[in-house]
Each structure stands twice: as C-alpha cells, then as structure tokens.
Amino acid sequence: MIFKILLFSLFFSFFAHAHEINMEDKNVEQIVKKRMSNMSKIKAHSTKMHPLTMTGEFEEIKNLNDEMLHAAKEFKLLFPEGSQGGKASTLIWEDRETFDLFIDNFIKAIEDVGESIDNEDSISLMENFKIMASNCGTCHKKFKN
Ligand code: HEC
Numbered sequence: 001m002i003f004k005i006l007l008f009s010l011f012f013s014f015f016a017h018a019h020e021i022n023m024e025d026k027n028v029e030q031i032v033k034k035r036m037s038n039m040s041k042i043k044a045h046s047t048k049m050h051p052l053t054m055t056g057e058f059e060e061i062k063n064l065n066d067e068m069l070h071a072a073k074e075f076k077l078l079f080p081e082g083s084q085g086g087k088a089s090t091l092i093w094e095d096r097e098t099f100d101l102f103i104d105n106f107i108k109a110i111e112d113v114g115e116s117i118d119n120e121d122s123i124s125l126m127e128n129f130k131i132m133a134s135n136c137g138t139c140h141k142k143f144k145n
Pocket residue numbers: 032035036037039040042043046085086087088089099102103106132133135136137139140143144
C-alpha cells in the first residue's frame with residue numbers, strides 16, 4: 001500500500017513538474033519575443049520621428065513619442081530572473097543596477113523630448129532628440145550581444 005502511494009505521488013509529481021517546465025519555457029520565449037518587438041517598435045518610431053523634429057509637425061511626433069515612451073517603460077519590466085535569451089547580454093542579470101539606470105536615463109530622455117513637443121520648441125526638440133538617440137548605442141554597447 002505504501003509502495004502504491006509512493007508510486008502514485010511520484011507519478012503525479014513528475015507530471016506536475018513537467019508541466020511547470022513547459023510553462024516556464026513558453027513564458028521565457030514569449031517574454032523575449034515581447035521585448036524584441038518593443039525594441040523594433042522603438043527603432044521604427046525613432047526613425048520616423050527624426051525628420052519630423054526638423055519640420056515642426058508636433059502632433060504627429062507627439063503620438064510617436066508617447067508610444068515610444070510606453071514601449072520603453074514596458075521594456076524595463078521584460079527582464080525577470082531566468083529570462084536570459086535573445087540578444088540580451090547576460091550582464092543585464094549580473095549588473096541590474098546599471099541596466100536599470102540606463103533604462104531610466106532613456107525613459108527620462110524620451111520624456112524630455114515630450115516636453116519640447118509640448119512647448120512646441122523646435123530647437124530644444126532637435127537637441128533632446130539627439131540626446132535620446134544617443135542612449136541606444138550606450139546601452140547596446142554594454143547590454144546587447
Ligand atoms: C537600456 C538599454 C537599451 C536602450 C536605451 C535601447 N536598447 Fe535596443 N536593445 C536593448 C537590448 C537589451 C536588446 C536585446 C533584447 C533581446 O534580444 O532580448 C535590444 C535590441 C534592439 C533591437 C533588435 C530587436 C530585434 O527584434 O531583434 C533594435 C532594432 C534596437 N534594440 C533598437 C534600439 C534603438 C533604435 C534604441 C534607441 C532609440 C534602443 N534600441 C535603445 C537595449 C536597449
């Protein structure tokens with residue numbers, strides 16, 4: 001009887017565990033896919049924004065910038081423990097403090113672009129866009145493979 005119970009619980013714990021591993025694998029894959037898609041969006045939006053910074057089309061650039069801000073804030077949350085993968089350097093999980101600092105700087109830079117747009121100030125908009133765009137390379141050099 002004891003043997004039967006043991007066998008029974010072993011059998012079920014095996015399946016429970018297998019299920020868990022499957023789910024985890026799937027989640028990591030989805031997280032990596034999501035953060036890559038956020039980055040692709042950030043790239044597409046910033047590329048579209050660049051010529052608009054020089055032509056004073058504030059409404060269109062504001063929409064793009066707001067979406068980029070949202071994508072960047074979400075991006076920060078897409079690196080939980082154990083989600084190593086894609087082109088993300090493992091250094092992200094070893095030096096989270098610096099990675100978070102880089103993302104926070106990036107978010108702040110996008111917000112500064114937003115402020116220039118709200119003020120309809122083309123001069124500061126061009127300057128702040130340049131600062132925002134300089135964050136891409138700084139972070140990639142350290143945290144992207
Ligand atoms: C705080 C860090 C950080 C900043 C700032 C940043 N990136 Fe990235 N980027 C990453 C990381 C990390 C990856 C790899 C993500 C992965 O593969 O899981 C990445 C990936 C990418 C990719 C590849 C996406 C794909 O589908 O493979 C592109 C394109 C990209 N970034 C463009 C940009 C542009 C353009 C900017 C600036 C406007 C920018 N990034 C700012 C960290 C950053």
